[in-house]
Amino acid sequence: MSESKKLVDKVLDIYPAKVMKNRKSHMVIKDASVKQEIAANTRAIPGIITNRGCAYAGCKGVVIGPIVDMVHIVHGPVGCSYYAWGTRRNKGKAREGGQNFLEYAFTTDMQESDIVFGGEKKLRAAIDEAVELFHPKAISISATCPVGLIGDDIHAIARDKSKEHGLKILAFSCEGYKGVSQSAGHHIANNKLMTDVIGTIDTPAKEFSINLLGEYNIGGDEWEIARVLTKIGYNIISTMTGNGAIDEIANAHKADLNVIQCHRSINYVAEMVETKYGLPWIKVNFIGVEGFSKALRDMAKYFDDPALTARTEAVIAEETTSIEEEMAGYKALLDGKTAVLFVGGSRAHHYQGLLREIGIETIVAGYEFGHRDDYEGRDVIPYIKVDADSRNIEEIHVEKDEKKYSLRIPASRAEQLKKEIPWASYDGLLSEMKDGTLVIDDLNHIETEQIIKILKPEFFGSGIKDKYMVQKMGVYAKQMHSYDYSGPYAGYQGAVNFSRDVAAGILTPAWKYITAPWYKEPLLSGKVEGVEQVC
């Protein structure tokens, strides 16, 4: 029996029968010789200590919150706004002469009387006050759990107030109970960007114009990616949504290519944009030296411009040479170590290449809120059963915009390109894993504890809720959502930053003091001379 199988059995053994059956379906031991299926994006079991968050966290916290020049009003009791205030590390800057509200949290702070009599009056007042105080370009309203239950019509209010004040107001029904994880909130947020924002401004784009999708500028990732892309000659029209600006997103359809970092949170937007406006998307991975270089080469292939391709190669050569020695140094320190990754709907896949570059092999990986396609690849999408929880999340359908649609690449060349670059394609996390390694969806507290105890990896990449438990067991745990307040980790300089931090985390001298000397060395029996006399 393989090590992974023993581990799975041991973990499952803890559970009552029903829970065991459920959790078993979320665990797969990689076997490349067969087509494997994993249960994902299904509801968490009550009582299980899951790491998952809610739809509101996915909508306001992940997708909408990073847009810097909007006032993001959270309609509900105070907590939801409070916890999503400055905690995700999506960095941003005001555009010249523009505004930046990332340092602010806005809430209607609903009270009992608002729950009983409705919170619409308060929300209207909040919008008026926001306009009076800040005159922002746009406002978002995110609904929290009680709002949906008491029936406040945030969409009608958004419409009225938008007319009254003459600015864009986007309302999101992202109540926390919707769907089964943050993922539902990503959908709700992105659908609105698709219907109400993208395509509403038509500033002509320069050559080699792209959008970065599913990149949230955590720790400044987007800035490091943009540094290199700009050097090559790309024009980034918009980023969704790290350091995003509302007018830039409105103009996104003018770009020639969408490049997707986080597949989970935004692939459907890219699909819809292609249908409506004609610009295709490719899946990239900006994490890791090889990943980033491959992304740059794929983008160059798409644009097929000799000068751009030459600049791409020159920049890759220049950038990789400058970090080669340092990366080799980290590899020498970390070679042969193992990692367990449990993060996101993408990062548990994205970081495997970078870890391998510094000698660390990933032996267990899983997503917190991934869907089956994030594990198994996009081919599985037509076969995914939509359950009751997902059916509640609105699906929107778009059609070709006859006025704004333009085919970027002739169909004949597109067919050829699809063979060369990941055009609308993603193979999923399972494709990256070695045979015999373990993939677990929605990893929970007790499973983490067992895995760390049994496998004793040197590196655990996850979030803050499980970080300290793992470190109490003597294993370095790194927050892969917030980067432990470091970064950027994307791109070339990011690879160096990440490797430096991982080396520090694994090699910091503190670990060797966990066991006190009196547990390691035999204690000599004897007594201190003269003690009796003194006493």
Add this chain to the structure above:
Amino acid sequence: MLDETKGLYKKRTGLKINPAKTCQPIGAMYAALGIHKCLPHSHGSQGCCSYHRMHLTRHYRDPIVASTSSFTEGACVFGGKSNLKKGLENVFHIYNPDVVAVNTTCLSETIGDDVGEIIKSTDVPEGKTVIFANTPSYAGSHVTGFSNMCKAMVTHVSEKKEGKKAKGINILPGYVEPSDMMEIKRIATLLNVPFTMFPDTSNVVATPNTGNYSMYPEGGTTIKEIRRAGNAIATVALGSFSSEAAAYELEKKCEVVPYIMKEPIGIKATDAFIMKLLELNGGNMDASLEFERGQLVDVMVDVHNHYHGKKVALFGDPDILIAMTEFVIDLGMIPTLVLTGTPGKAFVAEIQDMFDQAGLAESQVMIEEDLFTFHQLIKASPVDLIIGNTYGKYIARAEQVPLVRMGWPILDRVGHSYFPVVGYKGALRIIEKITTALLDHYDQTCEEEDFELVM
């Protein structure tokens, strides 16, 4: 930094900007962690539980474990009964806690789940305890949630055994750090007071790294101890906002006499706490504590020149602010603004009374307000120092005013879990923090010719 904060203060009716409070369940979760082998359980969407665990973990940098009923849309329509029942079954089977402390959320409160009834209809394993507190996020603040969970401990656990002689004293430490709880215990022990303190998070959220993880650390007050609290002579409740509800519940349920005191932060409040313990228990003042007090007074005399007459604005939670306002006045400072997000008119009365006694006619106290207001008022009337939690750092930077981090949460510095602010030692630490902040600021901003070696 905070470039959009402009204009003069004007009362808002709809919009809170940069709140100076958060919601009830997180306070309830923190209180529940102070029970031995207790797993807090959040009855609502899993996002609430996730946010609360995250924020507590950021503050304590220790594992904060709690389970959730993981509501979906269906649960909202049909009620959360089956989620809670199934949840409890799973929790006892898988995690085997001695106690589960259920807190509600705005979701389960809005749909009207009767948590008490649901628990009653659940098979709780022999020897295990389930308590619950109603903690709707749309009322009060995180302090209210802490208070409600402390009260729930009494309601569901404490008992008065008839015919048994009352003995010992209950100490309710209030919403303070594990280090403070440890210090309160040390003081009571030095005074030979037989006491039960609950909740007690001191060895739950500030645990040592031994290479072994234990889901339930050694600390926390046991259910037996909380049960016995009903047989105590008196309850000393520290911090009216976080502790008086539980103290009054003990009085109502078990006839234990309540004494509501300030948090023992600063010299006067510590004196009062110690005098109360001596009054209740008899005995003499401990010599080592007296020595610490003497050291504190010595330092207050020796370094007063660094802070006396300086203007300070304070924000945070009522109990900490009440004690801290008293202490900064005792240090000769001028608290020009004291602001909390938590509701409670008693707070205004208590702070205003301190202002009046100190002759501070210009000073302002505000409740149910936010940090946008706090910032606008500081812009209008500048201060030398801000005292508050981590969220004050934006204003401190924007206004180039030093910040002393006190209260909850502190997300960007270490120390609060290990070094108390209560007691005489704690007061010394506060003075160290205040003088260091003011002097560091001076050293960084003064002219070179004014930069001095000895200060």
